[in-house]
Amino acid sequence: MRAKLERDFDRFKRELPRDFPAHVRGSYRIDLTARYLGELVPHPIGKGSGQLSLNPGQLEDDAAAGLAFAVLKTVIAEDETGTQTMAAWAIHETKMKVERRPAGAGRAGWTVSWKGRGWDRPFAEYLALVRAGRDLTRAGRLLVVPSVKYHLPRLAEPFREGEYRYTTAQLAGVWREPPLLVEKDFSPTLAGDALADDRPQILRWLREVPARIHAASPIPVRIAVKLMNARFDDRFQSEMMNACAGADALVCWGVAYGGWELSDRNLRVLETQLTPGASPGFPGSVEKLTPHASAGIPEITGTGNICSGRMILEYARRGCESVQLHTFFQLPLSEYAATRGSRAQRALHALVFHPQDGLLAGMLELEARGALERQSGELRFLDLGAHAHRAG
Numbered sequence: 231m232r233a234k235l236e237r238d239f240d241r242f243k244r245e246l247p248r249d250f251p252a253h254v255r256g257s258y259r260i261d262l263t264a265r266y267l268g269e270l271v272p273h274p275i276g277k278g279s280g281q282l283s284l285n286p287g288q289l290e291d292d293a294a295a296g297l298a299f300a301v302l303k304t305v306i307a308e309d310e311t312g313t314q315t316m317a318a319w320a321i322h323e324t325k326m327k328v329e330r331r332p333a334g335a336g337r338a339g340w341t342v343s344w345k346g347r348g349w350d351r352p353f354a355e356y357l358a359l360v361r362a363g364r365d366l367t368r369a370g371r372l373l374v375v376p377s378v379k380y381h382l383p384r385l386a387e388p389f390r391e392g393e394y395r396y397t398t399a400q401l402a403g404v405w406r407e408p409p410l411l412v413e414k415d416f417s418p419t420l421a422g423d424a425l426a427d428d429r430p431q432i433l434r435w436l437r438e439v440p441a442r443i444h445a446a447s448p449i450p451v452r453i454a455v456k457l458m459n460a461r462f463d464d465r466f467q468s469e470m471m472n473a474c475a476g477a478d479a480l481v482c483w484g485v486a487y488g489g490w491e492l493s494d495r496n497l498r499v500l501e502t503q504l505t506p507g508a509s510p511g512f513p514g515s516v517e518k519l520t521p522h523a524s525a526g527i528p529e530i531t532g533t534g535n536i537c538s539g540r541m542i543l544e545y546a547r548r549g550c551e552s553v554q555l556h557t558f559f560q561l562p563l564s565e566y567a568a569t570r571g572s573r574a575q576r577a578l579h580a581l582v583f584h585p586q587d588g589l590l591a592g593m594l595e596l597e598a599r600g601a602l603e604r605q606s607g608e609l610r611f612l613d614l615g616a617h618a619h620r621a622g
């Protein structure tokens with residue numbers, strides 16, 4: 231297996247087979263099938279919302295590269311008059327800066343800094359992008375999902391229903407066939423805004439927003455709530471996850487430091503969620519925090535500092551059924567071992583086939599250690615979380 235992996239890594243430097251999950255299944259008896267927002271996808275690696283999903287050309291490249299899914303840049307909700315209560319987030323992006331960022335213990339990481347926040351062009355242009363995404367999704371080439379920042383009121387204030395209704399109805403009108411899949415982005419709000427200092431307010435948002443979106447949609451909708459680490463402690467992070475019971479999926483990520491601090495924290499919080507009682511600092515309600523079992527959240531997707539297949543495994547073993555990357559698709563070309571193809575293709579090559587740090591190498595190693603078993607002769611990506619949970 232090891233020799234085969236080295237050979238594949240070497241020959242795929244020039245070109246990754248479009249249907250690499252089929253190759254992996256045939257050659258290694260490894261089933262990479264994963265799940266994002268209730269949809270089965272051929273492998274777990276998708277693109278997170280941001281600057282890399284702003285136009286149809288980027289989506290086309292991602293489909294050609296074989297990414298499993300792509301989340302569009304976050305649009306700011308508006309009502310039928312064009313009013314956006316969250317307008318402050320629709321600011322123009324300045325240039326992004328990709329930098330190496332060292333973090334203790336000799337670990338090198340990457341971080342991307344940028345000033346912009348949400349989609350800053352007309353909503354009609356966003357709908358055209360959603361239409362392009364819908365066509366790719368229907369053709370089975372790439373699952374594309376829009377991302378929205380809806381109005382978040384102060385505790386005493388009502389939600390702006392008009393913005394929820396209009397924005398969701400427009401997206402549904404373009405998508406047409408149910409279910410509509412939507413990511414709700416909480417991230418910059420929880421990190422940077424004065425409103426985000428108030429914990430009861432945050433918990434109210436997380437509890438109520440999924441129901442608002444459901445009520446606003448003319449067709450059935452599935453919602454992934456993208457949670458950012460607030461500036462509070464891990465315990466509150468767990469409370470936030472618990473408050474999201476109305477969501478269909480959670481996207482977990484961290485504060486804007488990026489790099490290892492982000493993934494360390496994400497993994498720690500996920501671990502506490504998945505292994506009740508593991509942390510004596512988390513009394514009482516933690517017992518019912520197991521996301522799959524009781525909080526009613528069927529699915530978690532991981533994001534933050536994923537630059538290797540091994541890191542995908544870290545998230546998967548804590549219950550994530552897919553992952554969303556951004557930074558790793560932005561590195562200087564010299565950082566990828568592959569010599570041809572788009573960044574998405576080169577990234578997939580490294581993430582899946584790297585003979586030491588790739589997903590396949592990691593899964594084979596878990597098998598050798600007795601930590602992952604074959605089912606009907608196959609190792610299955612989706613077994614990773616269940617297995618870790620049993621072990622925990």
Ligand SMILES: Cc1cc2nc3c(=O)[nH]c(=O)nc-3n(C[C@H](O)[C@H](O)[C@H](O)COP(=O)(O)O)c2cc1C
Pocket residue numbers: 277278279280281303304326342343344347348349377415417456483488489533534535536554555556557558
């Ligand atoms: C330049 C940039 C823009 C981003 N814009 C958004 C956004 O509009 N909405 C959102 O939900 N996440 C956004 N993100 C977060 C990413 O989707 C991702 O979750 C995060 O960067 C962590 O993953 P990474 O370490 O692989 O970059 C952005 C990230 C970057 C670097």
